Structure formats: C-alpha cells, structure tokens
Amino acid sequence: MRRLFETRPGDDGLPGAERRLAVLALILGTLMAVVDTTMVNIALPSIAADLEVPASRAVWVTNLFQISCAAFLLVFAALSELVSRRRIYVAGVGVFTLASLGAALATSLETLLVFRALQGLGAAATLSIGPSLYRSIFPSRLLGSALGLSAMVVAGGYAAGPAIGGVLLSVADWPWLFALHLPLGAAAVVLAWKALPREPGRRGGFDLVGALLSVAMLCGFFLAMDGAGHGMPAGELAAWLGMSVAAALLFLRRQRRAAYPLMPLAIFAERRFSLALAAQGTAFVGQGLAFVALSFLFQRDMGFTPLQTAWLFTPWPLAIMLVGPRAGRLADCVNPSLLASAGLLVLLVGLVLLARLDAEAGVTEVLWRMGLCGVGFGLFQPPNNRELMGCVPRERSANASGIMSTSRTVGQSLGVALVGAFLAMNAPVQATLWVGCAACGLALAASLARVPLAGAAQARARWRASSGDRQESTMAPQSSSRSPHEHSGRD
Known part of the structure; x- marks a missing residue:
C-alpha cells in the first residue's frame, strides 16, 4: 500500500502526499454508492411494512435507484469533459448526500422513490468517472495497483452492505440506513473539492440529443430486463425493448454526426x-x-x-x-x-x-x-x-x-x-x-x-x-492524432 503514495522523478499524476486525500475522497464516494444498494435490499420488508405498501411496490426502492444510476452513466462521463471531473464528482456526492437526507425523512413511498431516483443520479455522477480519476491521480506506472485498490473497495462494499444493514435494523428503524450517509457524504464533498485534480474544461457544446437518446435507450433496456425477471406481460416487455432498440439505433447515428459525441x-x-x-x-x-x-x-x-x-x-x-x-x-x-x-x-x-x-x-x-x-x-x-x-x-x-x-x-x-x-x-x-x-x-x-x-x-x-522517454504512458499506445476538443480555463 505504501508504494501507491511514493513519488519518483518523472511521475505524472498527483504528488504522493496529495494522492492520499484524493483517494480517500474516491473511496468514500464509491463506498456510499455500493454499500447503499446491498444495504437497502435488506430493509425492503421493513420499508413495505412501515409505509403500508405491497412488497412488489417496495422493490422499486431498489429498482429506481439502479435504473436512474445506469441511465445517466454515459451522460455524466461526457459532461465531465465540459465542466471538469472534479466538479461533477463533488456535485454527484453532494446530490447523493442531500437525497439521502430526503429519503431518511420520507413518510410515503412516492416521496421515498423521488429521493431514491436523485440518489441514483448522484451515484451515476461519481461512479461514471471514478476510474478515470484514478488515472489522473496516480502515475501510469501504478495504474494497475490503483485500480486494484478500487476493486477491493467495491468488493468490500458489497460484502459489508448486508451486514451493516442487518446491524442497523436490529437497533434502529430503516430511515437510519439513509441517515448513515450524511456524515460520510459531507466528508467526501470537502475532501473531493480540496484534493481532486484541478483540470481545464473544454470549449464547445454538449450533445443534448445524444444524452436524451442514451437515457431512453438505457431506461428501456433496464425496465425490460426488470420486467423479464418479474413476469411482465409480453406486449409491455416488447414495447420497452422496442423503445430501447430504436433509441440505440438513433443514438449510434447521432454519435457519428455530433460535434461533441457522448460516446x-x-x-x-x-x-x-x-x-x-x-x-x-x-x-x-x-x-x-x-x-x-x-x-x-x-x-x-x-x-x-x-x-x-x-x-x-x-x-x-x-x-x-x-x-x-x-x-x-x-x-x-x-x-x-x-x-x-x-x-x-x-x-x-x-x-x-x-x-x-x-x-x-x-x-x-x-x-x-x-x-x-x-x-x-x-x-x-x-x-x-x-x-x-x-x-x-x-x-x-x-x-x-x-x-x-x-x-x-x-x-x-x-x-x-x-x-x-x-x-x-x-x-x-x-x-x-x-x-x-x-x-x-x-x-x-x-x-x-x-x-x-x-x-x-x-x-x-x-x-x-x-x-x-518518461513522458509516454507505460501502457498507452502511440496516438497519431490529438483530440479535436480544445481546452481552456481552469477549474
């Protein structure tokens, strides 16, 4: 672990001392998003009983978070080029934390679902650019080690989620599962704003049409996949799949023509x-x-x-x-x-x-x-x-x-x-x-x-x-052309 924070002459990325705070910000943001999924699954029966709704409706507390997160991953990754990854990450953690407060205070399923969708948006902003931030923080010679650390954090979150949920539910009600994110989220926002690399943003537009098509494509896909596993009628299942396929074809056509493609x-x-x-x-x-x-x-x-x-x-x-x-x-x-x-x-x-x-x-x-x-x-x-x-x-x-x-x-x-x-x-x-x-x-x-x-x-x-030649990445191939996007300004 110590070698991850050693600095050698010619290293790209952040200096060793600054890497620690930056990595801690990434770990906190990732853990909140990963632990939340498995932790809340444990609480679904309690949520259904407390809010007096059928279990089939309570399942959407998990489903809506996952759909919202997945549908916006590409959108936030592309948007980070325009406004910088640091700002997107800080905004994502902030939205996730505030939405966690709303979820903890929710007194109806409808209100809870709104805040779960907002939590999914915040998680999408952090998870979509996490790996690329590791590449900016660490020198190329340590990229594999850094991504190994990331894999350990994600696996640890998945393993710890059910246990954390079970322990909390044994001594408190389900809203405390969401309240748990508040101190962690506040710390992650402060650390991320202070420690993540400041980078230039680019001039130019954003592919809004591509973003809408991407969201339609992924929402249709995930709703169809969820329906396939829960006995959705064949006609409704075909409609969601048809929407996803049509949006995917239009999305690919758009990406070939867009000046600033989403993908x-x-x-x-x-x-x-x-x-x-x-x-x-x-x-x-x-x-x-x-x-x-x-x-x-x-x-x-x-x-x-x-x-x-x-x-x-x-x-x-x-x-x-x-x-x-x-x-x-x-x-x-x-x-x-x-x-x-x-x-x-x-x-x-x-x-x-x-x-x-x-x-x-x-x-x-x-x-x-x-x-x-x-x-x-x-x-x-x-x-x-x-x-x-x-x-x-x-x-x-x-x-x-x-x-x-x-x-x-x-x-x-x-x-x-x-x-x-x-x-x-x-x-x-x-x-x-x-x-x-x-x-x-x-x-x-x-x-x-x-x-x-x-x-x-x-x-x-x-x-x-x-x-x-110390300026060349140890794994990246030679590129014959530069990105068409010009960068200007400072975050």
Whole structure:
C-alpha cells in the first residue's frame, strides 16, 4: 500500500502526499454508492411494512435507484469533459448526500422513490468517472495497483452492505440506513473539492440529443430486463425493448454526426479496448446471473436459510478484496491481458463446480467453490480495468470510464434478467448456472484474443522507457492524432 503514495522523478499524476486525500475522497464516494444498494435490499420488508405498501411496490426502492444510476452513466462521463471531473464528482456526492437526507425523512413511498431516483443520479455522477480519476491521480506506472485498490473497495462494499444493514435494523428503524450517509457524504464533498485534480474544461457544446437518446435507450433496456425477471406481460416487455432498440439505433447515428459525441465511436477502433470491454460485459453477465441463481439454489434446493445464504456468499467478495490489489500490482509488471485471462479461467472452473453441486452438498463444499470464483474474479477485474483505461489516450479517459461503468451495469442486469426468464420457464437452477458458465467462456475467448496485442504494446512501452522517454504512458499506445476538443480555463 505504501508504494501507491511514493513519488519518483518523472511521475505524472498527483504528488504522493496529495494522492492520499484524493483517494480517500474516491473511496468514500464509491463506498456510499455500493454499500447503499446491498444495504437497502435488506430493509425492503421493513420499508413495505412501515409505509403500508405491497412488497412488489417496495422493490422499486431498489429498482429506481439502479435504473436512474445506469441511465445517466454515459451522460455524466461526457459532461465531465465540459465542466471538469472534479466538479461533477463533488456535485454527484453532494446530490447523493442531500437525497439521502430526503429519503431518511420520507413518510410515503412516492416521496421515498423521488429521493431514491436523485440518489441514483448522484451515484451515476461519481461512479461514471471514478476510474478515470484514478488515472489522473496516480502515475501510469501504478495504474494497475490503483485500480486494484478500487476493486477491493467495491468488493468490500458489497460484502459489508448486508451486514451493516442487518446491524442497523436490529437497533434502529430503516430511515437510519439513509441517515448513515450524511456524515460520510459531507466528508467526501470537502475532501473531493480540496484534493481532486484541478483540470481545464473544454470549449464547445454538449450533445443534448445524444444524452436524451442514451437515457431512453438505457431506461428501456433496464425496465425490460426488470420486467423479464418479474413476469411482465409480453406486449409491455416488447414495447420497452422496442423503445430501447430504436433509441440505440438513433443514438449510434447521432454519435457519428455530433460535434461533441457522448460516446466517441472512434474509441472502439482500439482493439484492445473493444476486446477488454467485451470480456468485462460478458464476465459481469456471468457474475450477475450466478449471484441470483445461487440464492435460489442455496435456499430452494439445498434448504439453507436467508441468513445462512448471506454467509455462503461471503467468500466471493472477500477473495476479491484479497486478490484484487495484488492482481492490480502484478498487472503493472506483466501482461495484464494474460492475468485477466487466467482469472477468467479460474472463475469459469469455479462456476462449473458450482453448477455441478447437488442438493446434498455441505457448507464446506459450497464455501471453497465460492472462494474460487472470487479468486478468479479478483484476478480478472483489476488487470482488465487497467487495459480498458490504459489503452486509450488520456483525453478520452472520461469517456472510457463511462463506457466501462455502463458495460458493467448492463452485463449485471442482463444476467439477472436471464435468471428470471429461466425460472419463469421452470428450468432447473443448474441449467441457469450453465448459461453463466457459457458467458464466462465467451469472456475468456475475448480476453485471450487481445493477449498478443497487449504484449506488443507492453514491449513498445518498455522500449520507449529504455530510450529515456518518461513522458509516454507505460501502457498507452502511440496516438497519431490529438483530440479535436480544445481546452481552456481552469477549474
């Protein structure tokens, strides 16, 4: 951990002492958004009883937050180029914190849902640009280690959320789950404003039409995926999917013509980026599917209680917390695509072993398989994120960050929807898990395809370093053209 804050001659990013406060601001903002999702899930029955609403309506306390967050990831990533990432991040944390206060004071479901949607907007602003801020804070030689730290924070949040929610609900009412964010949010706003890098904004406009199409595309997709998992009528499901597809086609057409595109399509010309994105999306399909399918397997087929099931999931995020930072540190030294591929292979083996579990399996048999999956995912994610953020020019890092966050969220939602579709057809849970294995197999194929490309880029970077060129990123390829956007002014 200490090496993350050491400064060497020629380092880009912030000086070592300033990195600590900046990273703390990012950790606080990320933890609030991640812990909130899993923590509030625990409270849904209490919220439904207290507000006197059916459980089917209380579920929207979680759904609306997720839809609002996912739909605006690309929007805030693009907007950060115009007004600076520092301002977007501070505004995002501020909105999330104030909306948490509103949610804590809500006395009706309708009011609570309004503030949950605002919380989702705040979370989108922070999560969309988090990875690109790590690239600005840390020197290129430590990018993998920094993203490993980020993976550890996210995994820790997912692991701690249910426990924090359970402990709070045992001594207080559900509004205190939201009130918990107030001191953390206030500290994160102050730290972010003080410590995050000040950077120039660019002159020019914002692709408002593209933003509206992006929101329509993603809202339609997530509403359709949620409906598929909850028995939505076929006609309504087709309508949401149709809206999503139509908006997606118009969005892509708009991006080819817009002066300041929300998602520059030229970024996909870099094959390493496209293949790393494909690996990430399909890997998160597998993980999202496994998390939901295994809940049914453990409780319905194997007879474990909900509390026992929560403990059975613990090895997965704990293994990510242990392996992720080490994998990120290793990715700074060796081919990150090779590491990511090795992680996907371990994840695939773990999922195959889980799919082969029978109803008589004991706790130990479950725990080590879950831990194996966590080791694989921890070995995959930080090196893959390093590839995603390191193989594009710095001026495109905010766009890459938004695309990466959107791909992850879409993949998870698609995995959850597939479980719902299979359960609606009365398919065995094991059959659903085999679909997750297939998704991980596709991720592994995409990851292996970019191993030679990453190796060649790493060899070029080492040759440049040996020639004394310290200004070139150790992972970024040479760019033949600069961004068309001119920058001016100071934040």
